[in-house]
Amino acid sequence: MKEMYDLIVVGGGPGGAIAAKNAAELGLDVLLIEKRQEIGDPVRCAEGVSKICLSDHIEPDPRWICADLTGSRIYSPDGTMVEMSEEMSGGEVGYVLERKVFDRALVDQCARAGAEVRVKTRATGLIVEKGVVCGIYAMHLGEEYEIRSKIVIGADGMESKVGRWAGLDTSLKPADMETCVQYLVTDIDIDPQFCDFYLGNEIAPAGYLWVFPKGENMANIGVGVLGSKSGDHRAIDYLDKFMKDMYPEGRIIEMVYGGVPVSGPIEKTVSDGLILVGDAARQSDPITGGGIINAMEAGKIAAEVAADAIKKGDYTTNTLNEYETLWRSTIGKEIEYSLVVKETFVKFTDKDLNHLAQSLSNVNFYSLSLKDLLYALFKANKKLLWDLRGLFKDVVNSNFEFKYKNDQAD
Amino acid sequence: MSININRYKCGYCGACVGVCPGGALELVETWVEANDCCTSCGLCAKICPVGAIEVKK
Ligand SMILES: Cc1cc2nc3c(=O)[nH]c(=O)nc-3n(C[C@H](O)[C@H](O)[C@H](O)COP(=O)(O)OP(=O)(O)OC[C@H]3O[C@@H](n4cnc5c(N)ncnc54)[C@H](O)[C@@H]3O)c2cc1C
Ligand code: SF4
Ligand code: SF4
Numbered sequence: 001m002k003e004m005y006d007l008i009v010v011g012g013g014p015g016g017a018i019a020a021k022n023a024a025e026l027g028l029d030v031l032l033i034e035k036r037q038e039i040g041d042p043v044r045c046a047e048g049v050s051k052i053c054l055s056d057h058i059e060p061d062p063r064w065i066c067a068d069l070t071g072s073r074i075y076s077p078d079g080t081m082v083e084m085s086e087e088m089s090g091g092e093v094g095y096v097l098e099r100k101v102f103d104r105a106l107v108d109q110c111a112r113a114g115a116e117v118r119v120k121t122r123a124t125g126l127i128v129e130k131g132v133v134c135g136i137y138a139m140h141l142g143e144e145y146e147i148r149s150k151i152v153i154g155a156d157g158m159e160s161k162v163g164r165w166a167g168l169d170t171s172l173k174p175a176d177m178e179t180c181v182q183y184l185v186t187d188i189d190i191d192p193q194f195c196d197f198y199l200g201n202e203i204a205p206a207g208y209l210w211v212f213p214k215g216e217n218m219a220n221i222g223v224g225v226l227g228s229k230s231g232d233h234r235a236i237d238y239l240d241k242f243m244k245d246m247y248p249e250g251r252i253i254e255m256v257y258g259g260v261p262v263s264g265p266i267e268k269t270v271s272d273g274l275i276l277v278g279d280a281a282r283q284s285d286p287i288t289g290g291g292i293i294n295a296m297e298a299g300k301i302a303a304e305v306a307a308d309a310i311k312k313g314d315y316t317t318n319t320l321n322e323y324e325t326l327w328r329s330t331i332g333k334e335i336e337y338s339l340v341v342k343e344t345f346v347k348f349t350d351k352d353l354n355h356l357a358q359s360l361s362n363v364n365f366y367s368l369s370l371k372d373l374l375y376a377l378f379k380a381n382k383k384l385l386w387d388l389r390g391l392f393k394d395v396v397n398s399n400f401e402f403k404y405k406n407d408q409a410d
Numbered sequence: 411m412s413i414n415i416n417r418y419k420c421g422y423c424g425a426c427v428g429v430c431p432g433g434a435l436e437l438v439e440t441w442v443e444a445n446d447c448c449t450s451c452g453l454c455a456k457i458c459p460v461g462a463i464e465v466k467k
Contacts, residue, residue, distance in 0.1 A: 035439055044423055122438070159424025159437040172428050179425055179459040227429065227457045235459040257459045259425025 001118060001145060005031045006310055007303075008136055008149040009115075010123045010162050012039050012107050015278025015295030016155030018057055020117075021110035022303035028310060030115040031147065032107070033138060035122035040103030044158070044258035045292070046182060046220050047097040048195060048212050053293040054095065057300070058109065064102040066214040069093040070193040076357030077200030077350040096195070096212045096220070097292075126152065126165040126274070132316065133166055133273030150315050151306045153275045155299065158259050160280035166271045170282060174227030176263035178207050178289055181235040182222025184254035188247050190219050198242070199353050205229035206346040209242055221247065224260060224289060226346060262286040264339035265332050270320040275302045283327070285335060286342040294331045301326045412466040413444045413454070419462035426454035426463060 009020040012034030020032040047066070054060065070093060071085035111117045118140060127135035127148065135148035154162030163170040190196075196211040203209050206226035213219050223239045235257075243250060261282040269281040277283070278295030285294065302323055309319040348356075415426075424437045434448040455463040 037439075042422065120439075157424060159427035161427075161433065161436060164433045170428075171431050171433070174429055174453060174457050177425065177428060177457060179457050181459045225459075227425075230459070231456055234461050236461070255421065257421035257423035257425070259423060259428050259457065259459075261428070 001031065001116070001121075001140070001147060003146075003148060004135075005029050005116075005147070005149045007031070007151050007153065007306055008033070008147060009153045009155055010136065011155035011157055011160075011278075011280065012036075012117070012119070013103060013155060013157055013278060013295065014106055014292050015157075015280070015299040016153065017103070017106035017110050018296040018299035019153050019155060019277055019303045019306075020115040020299075021106070021113045022300050023306055024110060024113040024115040026303060026307035028303075028307055030110075031118065031149070032110060032115050033118045033121040033123060033136075034107075035120065037120040038100075038104075039107045039119065040100040043099045043254075043256055045099050045256070046210055046212050046222055046289075047099050047102075047214070048094055048210075048290065049097055049292050050094050050290075053297075057296045058106060060095070061105065064098045064105055065095045066098050067096040067192055067212070069096065069195055069213075072195045072197065074197045074199065074357065076353045077202065078354045078357075080354060080357035082357055094195075096214055098214075123156070123162060126162065128166070131272055133271065150310055151273055151275065151320075153277060153299075153302050153306065154280045155277045155295070157279045158261065160276070162274070163269075163276045163280060166274045168266075168268050168271055168274075168276065170266060170276070170280065172227075172259075172261055172263055172282065174230065176261065176282075177227040178224035178260040178262055179227050179230050179235050180207075180222055180224040180256075180258045180260060180289075181239045182210075182220050182256040182258075183239065183243070183250075183252040184214065184218070184256070185221050185243070185247060185250040186218045186253050188217055188219065188250045190217065192216050200350050202350070203242065204238055209238070220256075221250075222256065226262075227259075260284055260289040260291065262289065262339075262342055264342075265328060265335055268324075269327070270317055270323055272316045272320075275306065275320055275323050277302045281327075283331060283335060285338045287338040287345065294335070297331050298327050301330075412450060413448055414464045414466075415442050415444065416462045416464075417441050419460055420458075421460065421462075423459070425457050425459060429453045429457045 006028040007030045009016045009032045024030045074082045121140040123136045125137040138145045192213040198209040207224035209223040225235045269276040277298040283294045284291030305323040427435045432447040452465045455465045
């Protein structure tokens with residue numbers, strides 16, 4: 001490790017890896033640190049990702065793709081099923097990844113692009129001079145280091161401290177987080193091309209339960225419960241009950257715990273000398289909980305803004321605010337839209353959910369004039385279609401456009 | 411402060427760190443540490459997906 005870099009990226013998840021890679025490609029001298037000794041492990045993810053957005057950042061590789069999905073099914077509390085298949089969603093559904101291998105492939109890309117990578121290296125604080133972030137304190141194998149940089153990118157995930165050290169309040173209320181447990185279950189009978197979602201207040205209060213195939217006879221089965229509803233019954237209790245009811249013979253070969261931010265955009269994600277990306281900036285989708293793509297998009301934007309700032313020699317919010325503008329007008333728009341959906345969704349009773357599902361169960365999706373909207377929604381990985389149908393009027397009235405993801409498809 | 415984190419139950423996911431209003435918690439590789447900024451508000455105990463935290467007021 002040197003004493004000085006152009007850019008230090010804290011965190012080697014998808015957000016940090018894409019930021020470091022793009023910054024290195026733009027000619028910056030970059031250090032990426034990751035506190036874990038192995039990139040991507042343990043996993044905190046259900047590993048579902050939209051195809052089209054993914055290939056903007058990395059060439060799809062069978063080494064980290066476990067399943068290629070052709071559709072999804074949503075089950076309401078009374079068992080009414082709404083099915084959405086590939087033709088309906090414009091041929092673009094998603095992959096289920098092997099995050100351990102995927103995350104490492106992203107870091108490999110960034111190392112090859114010229115970034116210096118240090119694992120088992122944890123940021124323990126920020127160097128702040130006259131209110132400007134100008135480096136980090138770090139610990140590697142028990143030794144302490146002081147490393148300076150022109151800009152720091154905090155991509156340190158759910159447990160982010162980097163923003164807080166710089167005075168940005170990134171703490172979440174329990175109602176702004178889904179608390180999750182997932183098992184990797186093998187030797188079960190599942191459809192390897194469909195992901196299933198189960199809704200209901202007995203199954204997953206103000207959240208959902210998912211079954212994402214990871215190949216033949218294997219799936220990520222997990223549940224997310226809104227934090228404000230967690231207490232006497234926790235995510236793990238809901239998942240154990242579902243397993244007992246639905247897959248009593250399933251063999252659990254991995255356990256995953258995690259929290260997903262569902263707060264919607266937070267107030268500030270930059271300060272002088274600092275940019276936050278991904279889960280650290282609470283940029284995951286409030287309705288699907290998906291955060292991989294948003295973290296990568298934000299990482300790319302952050303790298304470009306950082307490179308620009310370094311060219312200009314101004315690392316203050318004057319230039320870094322460009323990052324706020326850019327992410328809020330792209331991924332931020334969709335996050336905000338999802339937040340509206342989430343706020344409606346969490347109030348639904350089981351009766352509402354059944355009613356919505358029943359009203360959709362006879363619909364031929366082809367015949368809907370909403371097709372363009374549905375198309376865009378699918379691509380954006382919005383699984384809970386019927387909620388959106390209820391909100392469609394609002395959407396039309398506010399003229400919401402899914403321009404951003406559509407542009408990407410072109 | 412009286413917070414007890416059962417490190418044998420904890421899966422080091424960081425959810426508790428994300429909700430702590432005062433920044434009293436830190437996920438250090440594979441365990442969670444609490445410092446004396448803890449106000450015993452109990453949010454971390456509420457959010458933990460497996461119930462690995464106990465907070466006494
Ligand atoms: C149960 C669950 C299911 C999910 N399912 C999906 C899904 O199906 N699809 C989807 O798109 N998203 C999903 N997500 C969300 C997704 O996992 C995250 O949004 C995504 O990983 C965010 O990427 P990131 O780079 O911002 O953060 P992370 O991937 O969390 O990476 C942050 C990294 O920073 C490191 N770090 C933290 N602090 C420090 C420090 N002080 N010093 C050095 N390194 C540090 C961490 O060790 C970690 O490696 C799910 C999340 C959970 C919990
Ligand atoms: S929320 Fe629970 S499992 Fe997750 S890190 Fe905190 S104590 Fe551990
Ligand atoms: S009890 Fe409250 S203040 Fe104390 S560690 Fe938990 S969340 Fe933080």
